[in-house]
Amino acid sequence: MNEDGSLPIYKHIHSDIHGAMGNPGNIQAPLHRARALFIRLLLAVLLTSSPGAWAGNIEGTLGAVGSDTMAGLMLRWGEALVTRHPDVRLQFQASGSASAPPALLAGTTRLGPMSRRMTAEEHQAFEKRYGYPLLELKVALDALVVAVHRHNPLRQLNLAQLDAIFSSTRACGEQAPLRRWQAFPATLDWPYGKIALHGRNLASGTYGLFRQRVLCGGEFRRDISEYPGSSAVIAAVGESPGAMGYAAYNHLTPMVHPLGIAEQDSQAVLPTEEAIQSGRYPLSRFLYLYVNLPPNETLPAAERAFIELILSDEGQRIARAAGFVPLSAPTLKAQELSGD
């Protein structure tokens, strides 16, 4: 972030010309910087010849069909857009990532949020019908952490072990379930007894991602305590030494420490923001937004403003607040060029 510190300022002006209202993110900037920004913004507004380009009167319906994992995130982005442009109406349908490609294909929506990458077949089906490919945007990252009590000596696990701990089906191929702390050399003496498991509820995206990535699509054990939020999982793990839980990345506290995760024989990777953004941490994934954008046309104003918001600093801050991981600066920059 530091080496391209000028980028956010540039981006603020850029987005402020298009969206008439000031960016709340400026509050955090030092006062003189904010004032300089204000003057430059004023100049930019005065010098712009065509008022339509920056006037805030964007209206219309913003529709999207797709991922239920991203339902909350899309809604938060949508609400941020509505506070800027009160005339925009939102019409989001979150019935699972699999519902996005058919809706894009049928032309019922221009935006398809998906928590996985589109398959080659889905891409081809669209290109065959319309003659041009879908625009693929990475909008945020989703990552899971597996946490234990802060005094727990366990430092790392591999994916197969996690499956043996959390699943009843062991679909990844492990032989026996791991139920007790004594199964690991690091925790031979302490903590004693069974591993108390904590996790998220059925309808959450975190539950779905863990099931897909760690359990190889198998079933969770029944004695996992389920909580309506990742913070609650972390709080529960933080208070009992024999506990282990999975949660979304952004809710870690000093009460717990996250485990390094290893794929089969490779080195364990700790969930740092850098490791997640680079893809080295195994339990992370990109979240995508697919856009139906014909080659020589521009998007309707509402959709355009929405995408600009998502890829702005504010949009990425919203993603962080919603429990996701923001994109790295290079990823954002690369997409800004392709998106405009």
Place this chain on the structure above:
Amino acid sequence: MTPSPDTLNQRLRLARDRLATGLITAGGIGVLLAVLAIAVFLLWETLPLLRLGDTLALAKLTPLAWGTLKAAFYALLFAVPLALGAAMYSALFMSTRLRHRLKPTLEMMEAIPGVVVGFIAGLIIAPWVERHLAGTLLLVIGLPLSALLVGVAWHHLGTRLQRTLPLSWAGLWLVPWFVLMIVLIFWVTPQLEQYLPEGDLRRFLDKQWGIDYATRNAMIVGVAMGFAVIPSIYALAEDALADVPKSLLEGAQALGATRWQALWKVALPTAGPGLFSAVMIGAGRAVGETMIVLMASGNTALFSASPFEGMRSISAAIAIELPEAAPDSLTYHLLILAALALFVFTFLVNTLAEAVRQRLRRRYRRLEGHP
């Protein structure tokens, strides 16, 4: 001819009466319609389940139904003896001055929101009990025993001491005794625990019987939810006992019955239906209670009767899953079906309790000599 002021006044009063009656009737019908609308909505929303036709649906709901009943059972196990005992004592033995203070206090207990009780139980008491398991279990056994001990000792006290520690004020002078016992138990347990071969009760339970102790479990939920339903059970049972016609009790005592005999042979049989309906109302509350179970039970959909393992109740499942369930999905309709089951159950329990109470009221009026 002008009407006299008297008839005008009368007419005015009549009109006001009619208006009030109309408003009350309209309100009553409105409430009934709302209840009916809820039932119709729930039924309507469960219909798509037939179309989705998933045979797994009911299999997924049974652990929830089990969890709901288990939570209610442990709550009543804790609340019923305490609430009924308190009601008997305060209606028949307690000094009136103390009783007038106690009733409002207990009613205030009812005003504590479920979230607060659940928060304290799930985030403060549950981890604490996990660390002091042996002491807590000993407390559960020890406190009632110590109360019995006091009862026996009191009988052998001299009349002078009995007069300074009267039975009608026992609710007050027992408090320091209980505090003393609690301190004693928690001081003594660590010493006792050392004699276990494993040096720790949790390890002992695990090694000897393979009993697993979950931090959030039925015992915690039972105590927390019991705490929440005690006021309503107590209030209804106390009313039923205090309303037993005085003539009956005085008659029994005049014939030579002791206060204890009057309680067992006269008051309890007469007020029995009232006590029953009090317990039913408590059960209805325990089944519908959401936040306490949500925060203190761990929400594990297990089929186990163990007080040391968690459960998942219907209401908690609805509260957790419904905000995130995609509309018109299988999960959504399943949750609505669960809500319907909950609605029917609480409706039946409450109706039964109310019907029993009405019968009791009629019986009291007969006993007091009204036709």
